[in-house]
Amino acid sequence: MxxxxxxxxxxxxxxxxxxxxxxxxxxxxxxxxxxxxxxxxxxxxxxxxxxxxxxxxxxxxxxxxxxxxxxxxxxxxxxxxxxxxxxxxxxxxxxxxxxxxxxxxxxxxxxxxxxxxxxxxxxxxxxxxxxxxxxxxxxxxxxxxxxxxxxxxxxxxxxxxxxxYADDVHYRGGNVLASDMLWWASTMFAYNARPQDPEVVGARWKENWRDRLENTPPFVEEWLRHQRRDEYWKxxxxxxxxxxxxxxxxxxxxxxxxxxxxxxxxxxxxxxxxxxxxxxxxxxxxxxxxxxxxxxxxxxxxxxxxxxxxxxxxxxxxxxxxxxxxxxxxxxxxxxxxxxxxxxxxxxxxSPQVKGQAWWLSDGRLLNQTLQTAGEQVLVPSVQEHGFYSGVFCPFGQPGDLPADQRFENGKAVTFTSEPLMETVDLLGHPVFHAELSVDEEDALIAVRLMDKAPTGESTLISWGMLNLTHRDSHEHPEKLEPGKKYQIQVKLDALGQQIPKGHRLEVAVSPTYWPSAWPSPKPVNLTLYTGEETRIELPVRTPHPEDKNCGRFAPPETAPVMERQVIRKENRTREVIHDTIGGEWKLVDFSDEGERRLPMNGIQYGSKNKNTWTIKENDPLSAHVKCDWELTMSRDHWQIKLETFSEMWSDDKKFYLVNTMIAYEGENQVFSKTWETEIDRDCV
Missing domain, CATH: 3.40.50.1820 (Alpha/Beta hydrolase fold, catalytic domain)
Structure with a gap:
C-alpha cells in the first residue's frame, strides 16, 4: 500500500x-x-x-x-x-x-x-x-x-x-477472501509495531514500543474466529x-x-x-x-x-x-x-433510467430470450488453479493490479458466450446471477465472472461475484448443503459502469473455485447447473437521461504543493504466476518494494517491502497456502528501527492454521522476537 x-x-x-x-x-x-x-x-x-x-x-x-x-x-x-x-x-x-x-x-x-x-x-x-x-x-x-x-x-x-462482513477484506459472499484477509492482517501486524517518535514523545517511546510489540495481536486471529456475520461484524x-x-x-x-x-x-x-x-x-x-x-x-x-x-x-x-x-x-x-x-x-x-435485462445460459451460449426448452444439465468441475489472473481485490493503481486477458481463465471454468450485440448498451449498477444448481459435497461455493469479449477475441473482466453456498439463505445462519439436492440461488456481482459496443459479445463464466480470491472448499466439488427460466444473469441496462449532457463538468485537479522529500529508493512491483508442470503446483508471487524516502521537515527516513505468495496444487484444495512477509524501516540520525514480520495461513478439512512472527531491531541489535500460533475450526467455509 x-x-x-x-x-x-x-x-x-x-x-x-x-x-x-x-x-x-x-x-x-x-x-x-x-x-x-x-x-x-x-x-x-x-x-x-x-x-x-x-x-x-x-x-x-x-x-x-x-x-x-x-x-x-x-x-x-x-x-x-x-x-x-x-x-x-x-x-x-x-x-x-x-x-x-x-x-x-x-x-x-x-x-x-x-x-x-x-x-x-x-x-x-x-x-x-x-x-x-x-x-x-x-x-x-x-x-x-x-x-x-x-x-x-x-x-x-x-x-x-x-x-x-459482506464488503471488506475479510469475507466476500460468505467466503474467506484469501487474497486479502491474511495480507491486510499482516500489513496491520507490521504497521502497528512501529514506535512513537522519540523527538515528539521523549524517552517514553521505548516503553510504549515494547507494549505495542508484545501486546498488539495479529488481527487475523479474531477475524477468522468470526466466519459468520455475527455481532462482531455488525x-x-x-x-x-x-x-x-x-x-x-x-x-x-x-x-x-x-x-x-x-x-x-x-x-x-x-x-x-x-x-x-x-x-x-x-x-x-x-x-x-x-x-x-x-x-x-x-x-x-x-x-x-x-x-x-x-x-x-x-x-x-x-x-x-x-x-x-x-x-x-x-x-x-x-x-x-x-x-x-x-x-x-x-x-x-x-434510478428509473436503469432496467434489468435477462440473459439465459444454455449449452455454452448466452441467450437474450426465454429458453424454449429447459432441464439441460451442465457439469462444472473444480479446477483449483482457476482465478490466478483475476487481479487484486482492491487496486491502488499499481502496475499489475488489474485482471489479465480472461482467456487465461475461461478454459478452467464453464463459459457461456452471447452472439455479437446488435446495438451498443450502457450498464450501470449490479449484475445479478440467478441459478438452479446442485453440488456433490456439503460445502461448496460458486464464482461468477462477467466479461466483454472483443471481436478480436480478447476477454476483459468487467464484473465478478461469488457466494459460499452454505450461506445461500443467510450469512448469519449458514447451513450445510445436501448433495444432489436442487437449490435456487442468486449472486450479486460487483457494480459496474460500462459500455458494451455493438459487435462485442458478453461472456459469463461459472466455477466452484476462485483461488486466490476464495479459500477453497474442503473437497473438490462438482457443481451442476440446470438450464431454464431460473438460470440467467440480469444486467443493469441504462438509457440516457436528459441531464447527462450537463453533468461532470469538473474543474481540473488542484492541490497544495507536495512537501519536500528525498527519494532514497524507488518503488518497484512484480507480480508473477509460476506453474510447476511436473509437480502440478501453481503459485502467485506479488512483490512490492514501496520505496524509501526521507522527509527534511523532520528528518525521518522510512521504507517498506512486502512479498505475498499464494500457492495451490492441482486437484488438491487442502494444499492452499498463503504467506505474507514485511520489512519496515524507520530512522533519523542515530535512531534506526527495523521490523520483520512473517505470516502464514493454511487449512485441513477441519481447521485453519495461522502462524505470525514479529522480529524487531533497534540499530544492529535484535530487541524483540515473538511467534503467535493459532488453530481455528472451519465453520461452513
Whole structure:
C-alpha cells in the first residue's frame, strides 16, 4: 500500500490561497480516560480572530511520516480556503498513546467523539465540523456519523463500506477472501509495531514500543474466529441501522476500487441530501487517482463543506443524486493510464433510467430470450488453479493490479458466450446471477465472472461475484448443503459502469473455485447447473437521461504543493504466476518494494517491502497456502528501527492454521522476537 504523490500527476499546484496558512506540527488532544492523541493542524493564521469550521481526518497510518506526503497536498488546501484541517493519529498509532487492538473498535469511535468535542471548543473553530477519509478514514467517518455528535454536520467518505462482513477484506459472499484477509492482517501486524517518535514523545517511546510489540495481536486471529456475520461484524456496520446517520454524506469511489458497491446502498438509505460520485479510479483520492480522468475533487469537497459547514448555497442540492463515469470498452490490461468514457447523471437511486435485462445460459451460449426448452444439465468441475489472473481485490493503481486477458481463465471454468450485440448498451449498477444448481459435497461455493469479449477475441473482466453456498439463505445462519439436492440461488456481482459496443459479445463464466480470491472448499466439488427460466444473469441496462449532457463538468485537479522529500529508493512491483508442470503446483508471487524516502521537515527516513505468495496444487484444495512477509524501516540520525514480520495461513478439512512472527531491531541489535500460533475450526467455509 503506497501513500505517495507522483510529481508527474496532472494537476495544478496552488499556494496563493485566500487565507494565509500556519501549521501546528504536534499537538495533544486529551481523551476522557486521560490518554492523549497526537494531531497536526493546518489553520488560517487569523482563525482565532475569525473562527472557521473544521475538517477532521482520523487514521492509524502515522501523520509524521507514512501519510505526511499525501497530507501535504490536501490539508493546507482546505486551510487556505478558510477551514481548520486536522489530522489525528488513532490511539495506538503514530505518536498517540496506547496500542491498537483491532479495526473499528468502540474505543476508536469514543475517542473520535472526544476529538470532535475538543475541536468544537477551540477558539479558532465555529463549532461546525466535517470529516473526510479514504478507506479506514472513510469507514470510521460513517461510524462516527452514526454516533450523532452535535458538532459533526457532514462527512465525505471515500472508498469505504457500510457492511464490514459482506464488503471488506475479510469475507466476500460468505467466503474467506484469501487474497486479502491474511495480507491486510499482516500489513496491520507490521504497521502497528512501529514506535512513537522519540523527538515528539521523549524517552517514553521505548516503553510504549515494547507494549505495542508484545501486546498488539495479529488481527487475523479474531477475524477468522468470526466466519459468520455475527455481532462482531455488525458492530461498525452502519447498514444495521442507516437511520443512525442523520447528516448529509458525500460518498465517493471508483470502478477499480474494491468498495464501490457501498455507494449504491448508501444513496438508497441515507438522508436525501446525500450524493454519490463514481469515477474510473483505483483506491485513491480523485484529484490524484489513476486511471484518468482525475478531477478537481478538492474544489468539489470545498463546495460540499461550504454548503454544510458555512451555509453557502453552492448549488449542490440541485445536482444529481449520483454522478458516474460510464467507461468505454477497452482491451484487457493489468494497468490503465486512462479510461475513456462519459459522465452520466441519475437524479435518484435506484434510478428509473436503469432496467434489468435477462440473459439465459444454455449449452455454452448466452441467450437474450426465454429458453424454449429447459432441464439441460451442465457439469462444472473444480479446477483449483482457476482465478490466478483475476487481479487484486482492491487496486491502488499499481502496475499489475488489474485482471489479465480472461482467456487465461475461461478454459478452467464453464463459459457461456452471447452472439455479437446488435446495438451498443450502457450498464450501470449490479449484475445479478440467478441459478438452479446442485453440488456433490456439503460445502461448496460458486464464482461468477462477467466479461466483454472483443471481436478480436480478447476477454476483459468487467464484473465478478461469488457466494459460499452454505450461506445461500443467510450469512448469519449458514447451513450445510445436501448433495444432489436442487437449490435456487442468486449472486450479486460487483457494480459496474460500462459500455458494451455493438459487435462485442458478453461472456459469463461459472466455477466452484476462485483461488486466490476464495479459500477453497474442503473437497473438490462438482457443481451442476440446470438450464431454464431460473438460470440467467440480469444486467443493469441504462438509457440516457436528459441531464447527462450537463453533468461532470469538473474543474481540473488542484492541490497544495507536495512537501519536500528525498527519494532514497524507488518503488518497484512484480507480480508473477509460476506453474510447476511436473509437480502440478501453481503459485502467485506479488512483490512490492514501496520505496524509501526521507522527509527534511523532520528528518525521518522510512521504507517498506512486502512479498505475498499464494500457492495451490492441482486437484488438491487442502494444499492452499498463503504467506505474507514485511520489512519496515524507520530512522533519523542515530535512531534506526527495523521490523520483520512473517505470516502464514493454511487449512485441513477441519481447521485453519495461522502462524505470525514479529522480529524487531533497534540499530544492529535484535530487541524483540515473538511467534503467535493459532488453530481455528472451519465453520461452513
Amino acid at each position: 503506497v501513500f505517495n504523490i507522483k510529481d508527474s500527476q496532472k494537476r495544478s499546484i496552488k499556494n496563493d490561497f485566500p487565507r494565509e496558512v500556519e501549521k501546528i506540527e504536534n499537538i495533544w488532544i486529551p481523551m476522557s480516560d486521560g490518554s492523549k492523541l497526537s494531531a497536526c493542524i493546518w489553520l488560517p493564521v487569523d482563525a482565532e480572530k475569525n473562527p472557521v469550521p473544521a475538517i477532521l481526518e482520523y487514521l492509524p497510518y502515522r501523520k509524521n511520516d507514512f501519510t505526511a506526503i499525501r497530507d501535504s497536498v490536501r490539508h493546507p488546501y482546505f486551510a487556505g480556503h478558510g477551514y481548520a484541517s486536522i489530522r489525528v493519529d488513532l490511539r495506538g498509532s503514530g505518536d498517540s498513546d496506547g496500542i491498537l487492538l483491532d479495526e473499528y473498535l468502540k474505543q476508536e469511535q469514543d475517542d473520535a467523539l472526544d476529538v470532535l468535542t475538543w475541536i468544537a471548543e477551540q477558539p479558532w473553530c465555529t463549532g461546525s465540523i466535517g470529516m473526510i477519509g479514504k478507506s479506514w478514514g472513510g469507514f470510521n467517518g460513517l461510524q462516527v456519523a452514526a454516533r450523532k455528535h452535535s458538532a459533526l454536520k457532514t462527512i465525505i467518505t471515500l472508498c469505504s463500506t457500510d457492511d464490514r 458492530h461498525g456496520s452502519v447498514c444495521e441501522n442507516y437511520s443512525d446517520i442523520q447528516i448529509p454524506v458525500f460518498a465517493v469511489g471508483g470502478w477499480q476500487d474494491g468498495y464501490t458497491d457501498a455507494i449504491f446502498r448508501l444513496l438508497e438509505n441515507l438522508p436525501k441530501e446525500s450524493k454519490g460520485l463514481i469515477g474510473p479510479w483505483a483506491h485513491e483520492y480523485p484529484e490524484v487517482a489513476t486511471p484518468e480522468p482525475a478531477i478537481g475533487f478538492l474544489q468539489e469537497a470545498l463546495r460540499w463543506y461550504d454548503q454544510w459547514l458555512k451555509g453557502i448555497d453552492t448549488g449542490i442540492l440541485e445536482e444529481p443524486k449520483l454522478t458516474s463515469w460510464i467507461q468505454n470498452s477497452e482491451l484487457p490490461a493489468v494497468i490503465y493510464e486512462e479510461r475513456p468514457g462519459k459522465w452520466v447523471a441519475d437524479p435518484s437511486w435506484p
